[in-house]
Amino acid sequence: MKSDATMKPHDRMAAYLADDMDAVSALIRERMASKHAPRIPEVTAHLVEAGGKRLRPMLTLAAARMCGYDGPYHVHLAATVEFIHTATLLHDDVVDESAQRRGRPTANLLWDNQSSVLVGDYLFARSFQLMTEPGSMPVMRILSNAAATIAEGEVLQLTAAQNLATDEAVYLQVVRGKTAALFSAATEVGGVIADAPEGQVKALYDYGDALGIAFQIVDDLLDYQGDTGATGKNVGDDFRERKLTLPVIKAVAKADAEERAFWVRTIEKGKQEDGDLDHALMLLYKHDTLTATQRDACDWAEKAKAALAPLPDHELKDMLIDLADYVVSRIS
Amino acid sequence: MKSDATMKPHDRMAAYLADDMDAVSALIRERMASKHAPRIPEVTAHLVEAGGKRLRPMLTLAAARMCGYDGPYHVHLAATVEFIHTATLLHDDVVDESAQRRGRPTANLLWDNQSSVLVGDYLFARSFQLMTEPGSMPVMRILSNAAATIAEGEVLQLTAAQNLATDEAVYLQVVRGKTAALFSAATEVGGVIADAPEGQVKALYDYGDALGIAFQIVDDLLDYQGDTGATGKNVGDDFRERKLTLPVIKAVAKADAEERAFWVRTIEKGKQEDGDLDHALMLLYKHDTLTATQRDACDWAEKAKAALAPLPDHELKDMLIDLADYVVSRIS
Numbered sequence: 001m002k003s004d005a006t007m008k009p010h011d012r013m014a015a016y017l018a019d020d021m022d023a024v025s026a027l028i029r030e031r032m033a034s035k036h037a038p039r040i041p042e043v044t045a046h047l048v049e050a051g052g053k054r055l056r057p058m059l060t061l062a063a064a065r066m067c068g069y070d071g072p073y074h075v076h077l078a079a080t081v082e083f084i085h086t087a088t089l090l091h092d093d094v095v096d097e098s099a100q101r102r103g104r105p106t107a108n109l110l111w112d113n114q115s116s117v118l119v120g121d122y123l124f125a126r127s128f129q130l131m132t133e134p135g136s137m138p139v140m141r142i143l144s145n146a147a148a149t150i151a152e153g154e155v156l157q158l159t160a161a162q163n164l165a166t167d168e169a170v171y172l173q174v175v176r177g178k179t180a181a182l183f184s185a186a187t188e189v190g191g192v193i194a195d196a197p198e199g200q201v202k203a204l205y206d207y208g209d210a211l212g213i214a215f216q217i218v219d220d221l222l223d224y225q226g227d228t229g230a231t232g233k234n235v236g237d238d239f240r241e242r243k244l245t246l247p248v249i250k251a252v253a254k255a256d257a258e259e260r261a262f263w264v265r266t267i268e269k270g271k272q273e274d275g276d277l278d279h280a281l282m283l284l285y286k287h288d289t290l291t292a293t294q295r296d297a298c299d300w301a302e303k304a305k306a307a308l309a310p311l312p313d314h315e316l317k318d319m320l321i322d323l324a325d326y327v328v329s330r331i332s
Numbered sequence: 333m334k335s336d337a338t339m340k341p342h343d344r345m346a347a348y349l350a351d352d353m354d355a356v357s358a359l360i361r362e363r364m365a366s367k368h369a370p371r372i373p374e375v376t377a378h379l380v381e382a383g384g385k386r387l388r389p390m391l392t393l394a395a396a397r398m399c400g401y402d403g404p405y406h407v408h409l410a411a412t413v414e415f416i417h418t419a420t421l422l423h424d425d426v427v428d429e430s431a432q433r434r435g436r437p438t439a440n441l442l443w444d445n446q447s448s449v450l451v452g453d454y455l456f457a458r459s460f461q462l463m464t465e466p467g468s469m470p471v472m473r474i475l476s477n478a479a480a481t482i483a484e485g486e487v488l489q490l491t492a493a494q495n496l497a498t499d500e501a502v503y504l505q506v507v508r509g510k511t512a513a514l515f516s517a518a519t520e521v522g523g524v525i526a527d528a529p530e531g532q533v534k535a536l537y538d539y540g541d542a543l544g545i546a547f548q549i550v551d552d553l554l555d556y557q558g559d560t561g562a563t564g565k566n567v568g569d570d571f572r573e574r575k576l577t578l579p580v581i582k583a584v585a586k587a588d589a590e591e592r593a594f595w596v597r598t599i600e601k602g603k604q605e606d607g608d609l610d611h612a613l614m615l616l617y618k619h620d621t622l623t624a625t626q627r628d629a630c631d632w633a634e635k636a637k638a639a640l641a642p643l644p645d646h647e648l649k650d651m652l653i654d655l656a657d658y659v660v661s662r663i664s
């Protein structure tokens with residue numbers, strides 16, 4: 001359990017929870033196997049071992065330990081959360097027709113869409129097997145609800161993303177679904193499995209919810225101002241995929257007639273030409289929406305930290321607070 | 333509860349279970365709704381209300397009632413089974429790039445692949461929410477295992493389908509996964525929720541397993557000898573999609589060098605020309621593999637009927653026996 005104040009909050013937490021994280025990795029490797037279909041672990045390993053930060057399972061472990069849990073099942077729940085996340089990534093890349101994820105070619109590119117769809121289904125099913133093992137009804141309810149909310153958020157994004165009428169409220173709904181639902185379920189089940197009092201479980205839920213929203217807003221912001229090396233994505237991917245995210249929603253709200261026509265053409269109609277991304281960026285700077293988006297992200301990070309108040313003092317609580325700051329530090 | 337000996341076994345059972353079937357339909361309608369994403373019920377309704385026979389949920393209801401169940405939860409389990417089935421169909425149509433299902437355009441054609449993938453995910457998640465509601469651990473284990481086995485069978489099919497080395501044993505494994513796993517889970521959970529003795533639960537599992545295998549073999553046979561009106565499919569779809577099914581596997585086993593070269597070209601390499609389907613059909617007739625396949629289907633139907641022996645006399649038991657005969661009567 002070595003951890004050191006000079007490390008990044010994420011790495012510090014991983015070091016603190018190293019034994020638990022190892023147990024999660026071992027369980028993931030064990031459960032992603034398939035006796036009959038070797039394609040399954042191939043595809044899964046490509047994604048699972050691609051150096052993702054395992055942020056979500058770590059949240060479950062941290063929540064459970066912070067609430068004094070000393071049983072074995074937080075590991076199952078953490079692996080469940082990671083499987084749901086991985087399944088979602090596989091299906092997202094099919095839906096978005098993505099070619100890169102975490103700086104590597106996506107599974108749908110290396111194999112085919114079919115493999116991504118079906119291996120994603122396999123991981124979903126595996127996650128449901130895992131979540132039943134602790135035998136806790138509330139845990140199953142929380143995690144299966146989260147899976148439904150995620151899918152609902154993705155479908156909503158599908159219909160809302162290219163519609164200029166999408167406002168910040170709808171955006172928040174999409175983000176709560178596609179991202180925050182799994183963060184909040186991850187922290188909540190950690191408290192539930194530890195049998196923490198209701199107020200603490202609620203606090204953990206609120207922390208996960210706010211952290212997930214901050215995380216997604218940062219992600220959407222980095223799509224317009226990140227550098228490819230750090231994010232493994234290209235600047236402007238969301239623009240090219242005609243996804244209305246917060247920086248653009250804020251710019252549309254302030255658009256004059258000419259600017260509005262630009263957004264209608266590029267986002268709603270998808271008729272993009274050379275130079276359009278630069279023009280879009282110019283409009284974001286003109287209306288200062290990148291700064292405003294960054295402010296929103298920081299506000300959500302503050303809400304996440306404040307939510308933790310009902311929880312007793314604990315090293316992990318401090319790390320969760322630092323983690324909220326770290327999530328938004330990527331953009332400040 | 334009107335039912336009449338001149339009706340088809342399937343319709344007779346549906347009439348006998350009419351109240352339960354209505355409750356399942358109502359629950360399905362309620363749970364396929366989405367507050368936030370109207371696309372979800374649109375896509376689902378297209379498939380759910382397309383006149384599918386609801387065979388699988390009916391099996392759950394029949395098994396539970398036959399074992400004396402009088403609680404409310406067989407309805408939840410039946411709806412779970414139908415949701416898993418519907419999700420699978422949505423994803424299958426994306427994987428197969430199908431244009432027709434049950435004689436109507438597929439969802440991926442009417443909307444897009446994205447909607448089919450994500451709405452399928454939503455239905456999977458909904459099915460997991462539903463299966464937790466009875467609060468029975470064995471039920472959850474059976475149904476989540478079935479979901480994993482289905483996905484595994486589909487992935488196995490993906491890699492095995494175009495490989496001439498695929499023999500009858502691998503075919504059976506694929507069929508057990510993609511089709512029989514849900515049939516056997518459907519009947520098994522009916523017995524489990526009714527708290528039937530172990531021997532009866534095992535009998536129900538065996539019945540569902542054998543019935544599912546018979547059902548899929550018939551389906552694969554009809555692909556080569558059915559008429560479009562009855563199946564909503566075109567003769568030779570599997571050949572065009574280069575899917576090695578039982579009639580072809582049996583023909584490959586008997587092929588001389590020239591015939592083998594034909595199968596390598598058309599199935600393994602996918603280089604198909606005009607007249608190839610007729611030539612393939614000729615080879616199936618020459619080696620009499622359609623008759624042999626039909627015989628296999630009938631054998632599995634007999635196994636299904638024999639499996640029911642441990643169950644006490646019951647009107648529904650007679651109907652399940654008739655149903656097994658009916659499944660193979662489509663080809664005899």
